[in-house]
Amino acid sequence: MVEIVQVDRKSAVLTPSSLACLSRIPTVNLTAGCTHGCIYCYTRAYSTYPGEGTIMFYRNTFTKLREELSRKRTRPAAVYFSPSSDVFQPVPEVLDMAYDVFQYLLKRGMGIAFLTKGHIPERHMQLLQTHASQVRAQVGLTTLDRELLSTFEPHSPPPEARLAQIGQLVASGIMTQVRLDPILPGLTDDAATLKCLCSALKGAGVSQIAASTLFLRAGVVYSLKQHIRDAALLKPLLAQFKAGGRIPIHAEKSTVFALPTEVRRSIYARLREIAQAYGLSVRVCACKNPDLATESCSIAGEWAGNPTKPRQQNLFNEAERE
Numbered sequence: 536m537v538e539i540v541q542v543d544r545k546s547a548v549l550t551p552s553s554l555a556c557l558s559r560i561p562t563v564n565l566t567a568g569c570t571h572g573c574i575y576c577y578t579r580a581y582s583t584y585p586g587e588g589t590i591m592f593y594r595n596t597f598t599k600l601r602e603e604l605s606r607k608r609t610r611p612a613a614v615y616f617s618p619s620s621d622v623f624q625p626v627p628e629v630l631d632m633a634y635d636v637f638q639y640l641l642k643r644g645m646g647i648a649f650l651t652k653g654h655i656p657e658r659h660m661q662l663l664q665t666h667a668s669q670v671r672a673q674v675g676l677t678t679l680d681r682e683l684l685s686t687f688e689p690h691s692p693p694p695e696a697r698l699a700q701i702g703q704l705v706a707s708g709i710m711t712q713v714r715l716d717p718i719l720p721g722l723t724d725d726a727a728t729l730k731c732l733c734s735a736l737k738g739a740g741v742s743q744i745a746a747s748t749l750f751l752r753a754g755v756v757y758s759l760k761q762h763i764r765d766a767a768l769l770k771p772l773l774a775q776f777k778a779g780g781r782i783p784i785h786a787e788k789s790t791v792f793a794l795p796t797e798v799r800r801s802i803y804a805r806l807r808e809i810a811q812a813y814g815l816s817v818r819v820c821a822c823k824n825p826d827l828a829t830e831s832c833s834i835a836g837e838w839a840g841n842p843t844k845p846r847q848q849n850l851f852n853e854a855e856r857e
Contacts, residue, residue: 544593548600560835562615567591569620571691574762580754613646615835623653641666648835652691667708671836675714678723705740717749720775729809737813745832747823751792
C-alpha cells in the first residue's frame with residue numbers, strides 16, 4: 536500500500552532541466568516518488584526520493600502554476616511532464632491535478648509533452664484528443680515479456696495495455712513515440728525480444744523509437760538487490776557493468792556506471808537494424824550516451840514554437856534532429 540503525503544510546494548512549479556533534451560522546455564513534477572515502483576528508476580538515487588511506498592503530492596501545484604504564468608511576459612510554447620515521476624499514476628489526487636493543469640495549459644494555447652508507463656484515464660484521453668496538435672506523447676515499453684516487466688516495473692500496466700494505449704494515441708493524431716529505456720543487457724537486448732517489440736510497435740502505428748540502456752547509480756544497485764531475489768537474474772545483469780566505467784550524464788553534472796561503450800554501441804546497432812526492417816527510426820539519447828551519440832531523444836517532442844503561434848523560435852533546432 537502506498538502512503539500519499541500531501542505537502543505544499545515551496546519552489547517554483549515550472550523548473551528548467553539540465554538535460555540537453557529538455558533544455559528548451561520547462562518541466563513540472565506533480566509528485567516526488569511514483570506509485571509505479573520501477574526498481575531501476577534513477578530517482579531512487581536522488582536525495583529528494585521519499586522512500587519506498589511513499590508519494591509526496593504537491594497539492595498547491597495548480598495554484599502556483601497559474602500565479603507563475605500570470606507573471607510571465609512570454610508563456611512557454613510547451614510544458615513537459617514529468618522528469619522525476621509519472622503524471623499518470625493511479626492516484627485520484629494526482630490524476631485530478633493532472634487533468635486541471637493539462638486543461639489550463641491547453642486552453643491557453645500551450646502544448647504539453649509527457650512520458651508515461653501508466654494508464655491514461657478516459658477523460659484525460661478525451662482532453663488530449665481534443666487538443667491533439669498541442670500534445671506530444673512518449674510511452675515507455677521495453678519488452679513484451681509480461682513476467683519480466685512486472686519484475687522491474689511491478690505496479691505499471693502490462694505490455695498489451697500499453698500497446699493498446701499507444702495505438703489509441705496514434706489513431707487520435709497525437710505525435711507518439713515509444714521509449715525503450717532502459718534496455719536491460721542480457722535480458723531485453725537480444726534480437727528475438729527486439730523483433731517482437733518492433734513488430735508490435737509497427738502494428739500500433741509507431742514510427743519512432745527513443746532508446747537508452749540501463750545505467751547504474753548506488754541507489755539503483757541497492758534497489759535491484761533489494762527487489763530481485765533470483766541470483767540467476769541479478770548477477771548476470773550486474774556483471775555486464777564490470778568492464779564498463781563511469782561516464783558523465785545529466786548535462787555532465789553527474790556520473791553513472793555505464794556498460795562499456797562498445798557493448799552499448801552493439802546494442803543500439805542491433806536495435807537500429809531490426810527497427811529499420813519494420814520501418815521504424817531510432818533515436819539514441821546523447822544526454823545518456825555522450826561518448827557515442829549526438830542526437831536528441833526528443834523526450835519532449837519537437838515543436839515549432841507555440842502550437843498556436845508557429846513563428847516563435849523552435850524549441851529544437853533542425854541541426855539537433857536525427
